[in-house]
Amino acid sequence: MTALGKLARGIQTFVSDVAQGFFEITHNGFAVVGLAVVFSVLTLLARPDLRQAGESQMLTWLHARQAQALGLVPEPKLDAIDRATAVNPKDLPKQQAAVAYWLSKKYRVAPEPLSALVAEAYEVGERTKIDPLLLLSVMAVESSFNPFAQSPVGAQGLMQVMTGIHSDKYENFGGKLAAFDPVTNLRVGAKVLQECIQRAGSVQAGLKFYVGAALHPDDGGYGAKVLAEHARLQAVAAGRAVPLPTPQPVRTAAPIETPPVIKTEEPAPAV
Template sequence: MFNPWSQDPDRRARCRNALARLVAFTHRGLALVGGLVAVLLLWIWLQPQWLQPLEQRLATWLRARDVLTVLWPPNTAERATAVHLQDLPPQQALVANWLARKYKVAPEPLAALVAEAHVQAKTSKLPAHLILAVMATESSFHPYVQSQAGAQGLMQVMTGIHAQRYEAYGGRLAAFDPVTNLRVGVAVLSDAIKLRGGSLEEGLLFYLGGYAMTEDNGYVAKVLAEKARLDAVAAGQKTPAD
């Protein structure tokens, strides 16, 4: 059988030299990578405060690309309506903690709602504690409550009547998203107060039952009393939560 290598010794030498260079190059490359990894690990060991941000960025990158979704589930905490009390200003944290104890709801979701109420207060010109008092009176901060008349969610908005307001948020089912229900409820309440000539009491009565409502069975007084308690809590006054 013809053997091309036996006919050309120089070719064998050239091949051996090329193979030796490839092995040497690969060895140097691996050594360089190993050195860089060692330097990186040493840097992380000396600067541990950088480890968590790097882990979070890597996790975000992997989740965005659906990498290892079975072993690394999506971070649903990012979608949760919840924040830590320590992330709130002190007065808001006092209110959130008080409401959580009174209505037996976890403080982290309450903290998120308190923060959102203050955001909505700036745009609607309604007091944040009034917004929270309405939620407390209407639903006791349970986002999935539904009345026999069809009022739904935290602020017990009549979804059938105000369905169009939910369109920007994806439709009627958004009524059961706590923050969305809060925003829509604030818009409805703000319009009710304007419709009743700026009267807070008349606006609350209209929010409760529209034009047909003449007797509120103490609803308005209950909302305003709860607002006054929240004002006292935020001011640091001792206020019973029972």
């Protein structure tokens, strides 16, 4: 056999050995995987607690995927002090601080929680492509910034979202009770408003959908109120002086008048 033939035979033998080794390794690997799967199944059958933990983790993952698909950002789990919805207005950009102070004075709400809502509105507005001042205007008209407001028909929270209709949007935030969390309600309400505007084709028409008057000839002046407040907030953000409404006098209970004591003459002593 020539040297070239010996080289070719050696290469052939080497390739054959490598292929045989790869087959054995792959075969053994699949066998190991199969045994691992069987062992895992038997373990889950014998340990219901492990199975429930796995199902819980899978459900959490599915909820996270659903939140991502809906464009919602679930609120992280925080300690009580971290969950406080309050920000020092001095820490906000000048434009946002001006809006927060003005709204605080108009609606008689502490500036710190209002500053947190203003900052959140700007972040949510950037994600949803909605003017943050429009979101704040909707909150102003809907609830006057009362996070616990509820209408007779079931609209709840800052943006008066119909919780029963949009319950799916609250699933990733812990359920329906999250409607009373200010930040969560703002995020869900912004998503609902975004869908209304996209469906209607304009902001004004979207507001009509949002208030539930899509099938009515008009919205009872709702859209005009929101847009008027929006114009005022735009002026405030631009640094212009916008007068505040004259505060209504606080009614106090009338003092209870004590009836006068009527004195009677004492009878003359008997003689």
